[in-house]
Amino acid sequence: MIELDIQKKLLGAQGEFALDVKLRIAPGEFVTLFGASGAGKTTLLRCLAGLTEPDTGTIRMAGETWFDRRTKRPVQQRRVGYMFQDYALFPNMTVRDNLEFALRKGAAKQRVSELIETMALGELQHRKPNSLSGGQQQRVALARALAAEPRLLLLDEPFSALDHETKLRLQDEVLRLQRRYAITTVMVSHDVSEVYRLSKRVVIIEQGRIVRDGTPADVFSSNQSSGKFSFAGEVLAIEAADVVFAVTLLVGNQIIRVIATAAEAQLLKPGDRVTLMSKAFNPLLVAIDPKPAA
Amino acid sequence: MNYDWQPLLLTFKLASVTTFILCLIGIPFAWWLAQTRIRCKPVLETLVSMPLVLPPSVLGFYLLLAFSPAHWFGGWLEHIAGLKLVFSFPGLVLASVIFSFPFIVHPVQSGFQNLAPSLSEAAYTLGKNRLQTFFHVLLPNIKPQLLAGVVLAFAHTIGEFGVVLMIGGNMPGQTRVASIAIYDEVEAMNYDAANFYALVLFGVCFTILLTVYVLNKKFLTRLCGT
Numbered sequence: 247m248i249e250l251d252i253q254k255k256l257l258g259a260q261g262e263f264a265l266d267v268k269l270r271i272a273p274g275e276f277v278t279l280f281g282a283s284g285a286g287k288t289t290l291l292r293c294l295a296g297l298t299e300p301d302t303g304t305i306r307m308a309g310e311t312w313f314d315r316r317t318k319r320p321v322q323q324r325r326v327g328y329m330f331q332d333y334a335l336f337p338n339m340t341v342r343d344n345l346e347f348a349l350r351k352g353a354a355k356q357r358v359s360e361l362i363e364t365m366a367l368g369e370l371q372h373r374k375p376n377s378l379s380g381g382q383q384q385r386v387a388l389a390r391a392l393a394a395e396p397r398l399l400l401l402d403e404p405f406s407a408l409d410h411e412t413k414l415r416l417q418d419e420v421l422r423l424q425r426r427y428a429i430t431t432v433m434v435s436h437d438v439s440e441v442y443r444l445s446k447r448v449v450i451i452e453q454g455r456i457v458r459d460g461t462p463a464d465v466f467s468s469n470q471s472s473g474k475f476s477f478a479g480e481v482l483a484i485e486a487a488d489v490v491f492a493v494t495l496l497v498g499n500q501i502i503r504v505i506a507t508a509a510e511a512q513l514l515k516p517g518d519r520v521t522l523m524s525k526a527f528n529p530l531l532v533a534i535d536p537k538p539a540a
Numbered sequence: 541m542n543y544d545w546q547p548l549l550l551t552f553k554l555a556s557v558t559t560f561i562l563c564l565i566g567i568p569f570a571w572w573l574a575q576t577r578i579r580c581k582p583v584l585e586t587l588v589s590m591p592l593v594l595p596p597s598v599l600g601f602y603l604l605l606a607f608s609p610a611h612w613f614g615g616w617l618e619h620i621a622g623l624k625l626v627f628s629f630p631g632l633v634l635a636s637v638i639f640s641f642p643f644i645v646h647p648v649q650s651g652f653q654n655l656a657p658s659l660s661e662a663a664y665t666l667g668k669n670r671l672q673t674f675f676h677v678l679l680p681n682i683k684p685q686l687l688a689g690v691v692l693a694f695a696h697t698i699g700e701f702g703v704v705l706m707i708g709g710n711m712p713g714q715t716r717v718a719s720i721a722i723y724d725e726v727e728a729m730n731y732d733a734a735n736f737y738a739l740v741l742f743g744v745c746f747t748i749l750l751t752v753y754v755l756n757k758k759f760l761t762r763l764c765g766t
Contacts, residue, residue, distance in 0.1 A: 295665055296664075296665075297661050297664070297665070320664075321661075321664045321665055322664055322665075322667045322668065322669060323667075324665075325667070326665055327665070328661070328662065328665040330658040330661070330662060331658075332656055332658055334656060334658035334659050334661065334662035335662075336659065336662075336663075336676075336677050336681070337681055338677075338680035338681050338683075347663075347666065347668075347676065348666045350667060390662075390666075391665075394665075394666050394667060
């Protein structure tokens, strides 16, 4: 069980704000910290790891005090596996050396071979990290974090730099390994689909505070439970077309054109954030590139 | 012709000893400077860089004053360690260390600063202490800058003239290094001897720098490739 109750002053884009978070995480749980960038998610993760010090508060892990007014357990003694956004692989070492460097004192080298096999790194084990693709580096970083037999796995936006296919494959991999080693995991993410796929619990952080905490389904659909569509988008262009206006919107990565009346169009200008809703129609769901049943 | 190898040998001895001492103190100092958040950091950086812009004679003059037995520092040294720094080889070494300090600190410091902070942090999360991280993670990843620093310090010490002249004097076998010998021979109209020393220094410096550039290219390709 991790019990965390910390406060820290942070400097955000809109000035100073306070990170003030109280959180309990059960052993073996997979929790995602979700929120816009600059909300304090990574700082929270770094406080858990011991890389950043909170101003005040306590962090306890399985009865051990990691941080309070008197105790400051150094990062080296916390046994956390931390996966950095830039993976932080050591460029001077081969893939295998990276993993062996991570081994705890006296640990059998067999663990490295085992991880290399599980993560399908056999072909790459004698290569240097800089010659690997992003997805490959990510796998090495995950394997290295696990090589140290961590009691807590911390993932800082682990999939943000990957293409869609690789992302899906690696998400499965993370899930499989997390279950296999039954390791408590905290992930930072701002990708809704990732949260749905990986974790049963998501904690939404805004301006340093927890605003919601629950299953992804509960948390993400609470404000749109009617089953109606509601997408956030950005106005790219507004053009007059006969008697109506055509508004071009960017929703996610998709460009959508909708019709607006003159009155509606008058209120909009390019760059505005809008909510795109549909009430009357029942949507069609069509699978994209259907996968053969496994 | 009236020349011998002694000034050249002395030059290389001076450069080697100086470079060795610079490695011992310059590299850890560069690391400390790269990551410290101390208030007076700009002042320290300025002091380190001063020899780059200061006329060597200025530095030499003050060192001469400080090293002289009449000064409290020189007197103290002589009293404590029996070390006489003016017009002696140890004095030359100390002056060269000060004078070549920026040449090793600058490249190595920028090497450390260019490494992603996450590298050391990753090593810490894997249970490694600062010393292990320094030797296994940081140093091996700044090899090109290390090489550049060491070689520049060495080459710069070879080329030193003003400081050596001020505090070394011109004592054969003690402080008469090649650059001084050249000046001396020219003064005495022995152009052949001067030419000999000059040519050897030219050749050596050229070879050293060429080696650095060739090696650096190799390091870089090895770090980035398979």
